[in-house]
Amino acid sequence: MGEVRKLQKKLRQIENLEIKISHSLTPEERVKISRKAELRTRLADLLLQLCGPQQTLEIVGEGKQGKMKRQVHSDATSEPHPLHSPSATKIPKIPKGQTEQTAQQEKTTSLKETSREKGSKDEAERQVKAGNGGKESEPRPARINTSPEEDQDAEFTSLKASWEKAKFRLRSLEGHSDIITCVVAVDNLVISGSRDTTIKVWHVPTATEQRNLGGHTGGVTCLAVPPSEYCRRLACDLSLGEKEWFILSGSADCCVKIWALSTGQCVKSVYTFNAVTALCFVPEGHGYIITGSDGGKVQAWSWQTMENCQSINAHEEAVTSLQAQGPLVFSASAEGGVSVWEGLCSDRQPLRLLHHWDAAVTGCAGQGGRLTLSPRGDRLFVAYGTSSLRILNWRTGTVFRLANHSSIAGVTDCVHQTEGLLIGSCYDLANGESMLNLFSLPRCRYLTSLTCADTPRILSFAAWLTGSGGHRWVTGGRDLTVWEQLPSSGKQRGDITAKRDCRLDVTPMESEGLTGDEDSDDYSDDDGVDEEDHTSQNAAETGLSSWLRCVLQESEVIEGVGTE
Known part of the structure; x- marks a missing residue:
C-alpha cells in the first residue's frame, strides 16, 4: 500500500505540473512529465494485485447486455441470504409440552372454522348477486398500502x-488558450473564466463565442451570477435595460469586476489588495459580494457602492470555495477547514460566524x-x-x-x-x-x-x-x-x-x-521517495493547494510578461 500511495503522489504532482504553462516548465519538470505513462502502468498493476482474485466485477454499459454481472470466487461456504433463498414448504412447529394428538385436534378445529368462514363468504356473494338481478358483480381492485420507504425505492428504481x-x-x-478555472450559466449562455486572463460568453445552441471580456491582468479564478432582482436594480441605476444580466469575476490580479452581458463592458471594479480566489453573492438587504483571498481573508463588499464593509481573517490558508444559501455563506480553505456565516443585513458587519469546523472534523487535513x-x-x-x-x-x-x-x-x-x-x-x-x-x-x-x-x-x-x-x-x-x-x-x-x-x-x-483517511496524499515518511517528491513538499509550504498555486503562479507570469 505504501508504494501505491507514493505512485499516487507522484502522479498528482505530474498532473499539477501539466497544468502549468508549457513554456514555464523547467527541464527537470519535463523529465518528470515524461514518466507519466510508466508510473500509470506501475500503479495499475499494483491496484490489480491489491484487488486479488477473490472478486471479479464486470461492468457493461449500453446495449442488450446493459447489466452488471458479478462473480464472487471464494472457497468458504456461506449460507444463502434469506431474501434470495429458494421457496420451501413451511412445517409448523409443535409448542413445547403439547402432544401430537392435541395439535392434530387444534388443526382439525381450525380447518372447520375456515370452512365455515368460507361458507359465510359464499353466501354473502350469492346475496349480492341476487340483489344485482342475477348478474355477477364487478370485482373491486385490491387496495395496496405502501410505505413512504417503498414509494421512494420505487421512484429510485425508475x-x-x-x-x-x-x-x-x-x-x-x-477559444481559451489556457486552463478553464470556472464556469456559470445564464439562460442559453455559458460564461467561462480562464487562467489566460479572459472571460468568454458563449451561445450554447450555436456553440459560438458571443463576447470576449478582457480587462483582468491575472488569471480569472471565480465567477458568480447575482439574482435577477439585483441585476434589475443595478441596470436601473446604470440606465440599462431591465432585462440586463451582470456577471461577477474575481482574479489573481486582486480585482473584482462587474460585467454587463449585453455590452460586454466592465461597469464596476474594485481593488481588494489580495489575490481573489473565490466569491459569491449574498441576496440580503441591498446585496453583498463576498470574496475570499489567497491568504485566508473573507471580505464583504456593497453591491451598490463596491465599498468594503467587512474584512475577516477567517482561515489560515487560501479560501478555495464560497457558496451562499439564502442569508448563509459557507467558506472552505486549503487547510481543510469549513466556516458558516450568517448575513446580518448590516453595512458595518454583514457577516457573523455561526460555526467553524477544522480539518480534524472534516477529515480534509493534508489532502493538498x-x-x-x-x-x-x-x-x-x-x-x-x-x-x-x-x-x-x-x-x-x-x-x-x-x-x-x-x-x-x-x-x-x-x-x-x-x-x-x-x-x-x-x-x-x-x-x-x-x-x-x-x-x-x-x-x-x-x-x-x-x-x-x-x-x-x-x-x-x-x-x-x-x-x-x-x-x-x-x-x-x-x-x-x-x-x-x-x-x-x-x-x-x-x-x-x-x-x-x-x-x-x-x-x-x-x-x-x-x-485524514485512506485517501490522504500527505506522508510523513520520505523513505524511498526520490527528489521529485521534494518539489511538491516545497510547494505545499506556501499554504496553497497545488491546483490553486498553479493558477496564481502562472497568472503572475502572464502579468509580468505583459508589463515588460
Whole structure:
C-alpha cells in the first residue's frame, strides 16, 4: 500500500505540473512529465494485485447486455441470504409440552372454522348477486398500502433505469488558450473564466463565442451570477435595460469586476489588495459580494457602492470555495477547514460566524486538494481532491463519507447539485479516465456514471435545464465542453457511455474525529521517495493547494510578461 500511495503522489504532482504553462516548465519538470505513462502502468498493476482474485466485477454499459454481472470466487461456504433463498414448504412447529394428538385436534378445529368462514363468504356473494338481478358483480381492485420507504425505492428504481439509458451529445467550445478555472450559466449562455486572463460568453445552441471580456491582468479564478432582482436594480441605476444580466469575476490580479452581458463592458471594479480566489453573492438587504483571498481573508463588499464593509481573517490558508444559501455563506480553505456565516443585513458587519469546523472534523487535513462546497439545507457536500465526497452536517459537525470512486487512485475535483441530482466529478490517476458520477437526492443513492474516452480532467462544472426539460451541463478544465442530453427514445447515438459500478452502491458511512483517511496524499515518511517528491513538499509550504498555486503562479507570469 505504501508504494501505491507514493505512485499516487507522484502522479498528482505530474498532473499539477501539466497544468502549468508549457513554456514555464523547467527541464527537470519535463523529465518528470515524461514518466507519466510508466508510473500509470506501475500503479495499475499494483491496484490489480491489491484487488486479488477473490472478486471479479464486470461492468457493461449500453446495449442488450446493459447489466452488471458479478462473480464472487471464494472457497468458504456461506449460507444463502434469506431474501434470495429458494421457496420451501413451511412445517409448523409443535409448542413445547403439547402432544401430537392435541395439535392434530387444534388443526382439525381450525380447518372447520375456515370452512365455515368460507361458507359465510359464499353466501354473502350469492346475496349480492341476487340483489344485482342475477348478474355477477364487478370485482373491486385490491387496495395496496405502501410505505413512504417503498414509494421512494420505487421512484429510485425508475430514476436509475432512466439514467442507465442516458444519452448525451458533447460539443467543445474552443477559444481559451489556457486552463478553464470556472464556469456559470445564464439562460442559453455559458460564461467561462480562464487562467489566460479572459472571460468568454458563449451561445450554447450555436456553440459560438458571443463576447470576449478582457480587462483582468491575472488569471480569472471565480465567477458568480447575482439574482435577477439585483441585476434589475443595478441596470436601473446604470440606465440599462431591465432585462440586463451582470456577471461577477474575481482574479489573481486582486480585482473584482462587474460585467454587463449585453455590452460586454466592465461597469464596476474594485481593488481588494489580495489575490481573489473565490466569491459569491449574498441576496440580503441591498446585496453583498463576498470574496475570499489567497491568504485566508473573507471580505464583504456593497453591491451598490463596491465599498468594503467587512474584512475577516477567517482561515489560515487560501479560501478555495464560497457558496451562499439564502442569508448563509459557507467558506472552505486549503487547510481543510469549513466556516458558516450568517448575513446580518448590516453595512458595518454583514457577516457573523455561526460555526467553524477544522480539518480534524472534516477529515480534509493534508489532502493538498482544492476544497469545493455545495450546500443543501443542513448538509454540505465537500469535494477535496480524493476518491470520496464528504457530507458535513454544518450544525452538528457530523461527517459522512460518500464513495465517489471504486479505487483509491480516484480524484474528486468538484461537486454540484441540479434538479434532484448530486453530481461529482472523478479523475482516475491510474488510467487518465474522467467521469461524472450521479447520485439521487436527498438520500445520495448512486445512479450511474457518465464517461467519454476523450474527456480530460474536470475542474469546474455548471448545469441547468433546457426548455424541453432536458439536462444541459458544461465542464471546464483543459477543454470547455457542453453536455447536451438527447431523447432516450431516439435512434441517435450519444457520445458518452452510461455504466454502473456496483462498488459505489454503498450507504454514506459516518466518520467521526477524522484527521485524514485512506485517501490522504500527505506522508510523513520520505523513505524511498526520490527528489521529485521534494518539489511538491516545497510547494505545499506556501499554504496553497497545488491546483490553486498553479493558477496564481502562472497568472503572475502572464502579468509580468505583459508589463515588460
